[in-house]
Amino acid sequence: MSAVFPPEPRLGHLLQAVARNDVPARLAAPAGDTERRVWEIAFGLMVRRRFLTDSPLAEIGRSVATAVNFHAAAALPALDAEMLVREALGEKVPVEEIDVAVRSGVHLLLSASLADELAMTDGELDDLIKQAEKLAVPIPMPAVPEEAPAEELS
Template sequence: MKKNRRRSLRGAAPESAAPVSTPPASADGRERPAHAKSRRRSLRLGEGDAPRAGEANEPRPGEANGSRPGEPDAADEKAGASRRRSRRSGTTDARAEDTAQSPAQPAVGALSGQLPPGTLREIGVIGTEAGRYLRQAARDEAPSRFGSPAGEIDDSARRVWEIAFGLVVRRRFEPGTALAEISRTVATAVHDHAAAGLPILDAEMLVRAALDEIVPVGDIDGGVLVAVHLLLFASLADELALGDAELDQIIAEAEEKAAALVGV
């Protein structure tokens, strides 16, 4: 009986001697649970990217509306395009406004009654191409003696010639001059420039209009207006025996009055 009990005690000893596994201690001395090691393996394998509960539908920072970090949001792209269109539209509007505010420029190569850009006006000095052309016509040096110049003419040139014509007419005739005297002077001028074929009645009407008489001149052709203003100016300047200084003074005064009419 005693022998059997000793055998059983010896047989049970190995079971009690089995070591009990103890979880390893952490750096701070506390025991780490056994599943901590398996969690670290999962994180290393990328299994830690799975969303937690309640975070499945929450976008990460920079991933609004499903976009990835670094990619522009669709709403941002629309806003940027709208801003670019607004800037382009504002630039176009500013250019249109500048164009509307700037004075109309004469056509390239046109005979103009405006001063060249950057040129200062001098009293008594002819400063425009139209003024110089009128002086040449008065001195019989114009390239064309048939009325209108060969090239293009802008409105400012026509204005200078009309005003100069009025100045020389009023120097030649006093207000209330008899119609017969006006008719004789006009007939002589038309004869002197027979190659231009000036209509004598129209020329007479324009002289009387320059003297502030009420006469019908609205239907006179534009080409006839230019021819009369140029060629009768030349004839009257010759009849008055104007010197160079007097002629330049009249033309320069016409340029100044024409510029004042357009606010230049």
């Protein structure tokens, strides 16, 4: 990997493509843990850009319904999607046992739909993704100084 020319953010392109309906939304596409983490963080950033913590549930529900209907082939469960949005807004909601494919689908497709609702430019979307990628990098643990080997007693 070149340090001078880092790779383009893949999620940004994927989100833009999904938002433009250029590619089918395949939820089963394999994604690594890091990639899913980036999707999740980007979703959180997008949700908090679109909604306030006390946004009416009806408003959230309309956005979710728009995304679910637009990407009907993905058959996203609307309530699961709504819960993930509310979780991203800091609410304590039941989100355990949501299938990982559903989570990824909601993170990707709802992010694309919200980007469209917010009329974000490609540049703004890429900036958001870059921010998510930075946030997804695990913080390195502080190095523990190695203990000097005990001198053997003769």
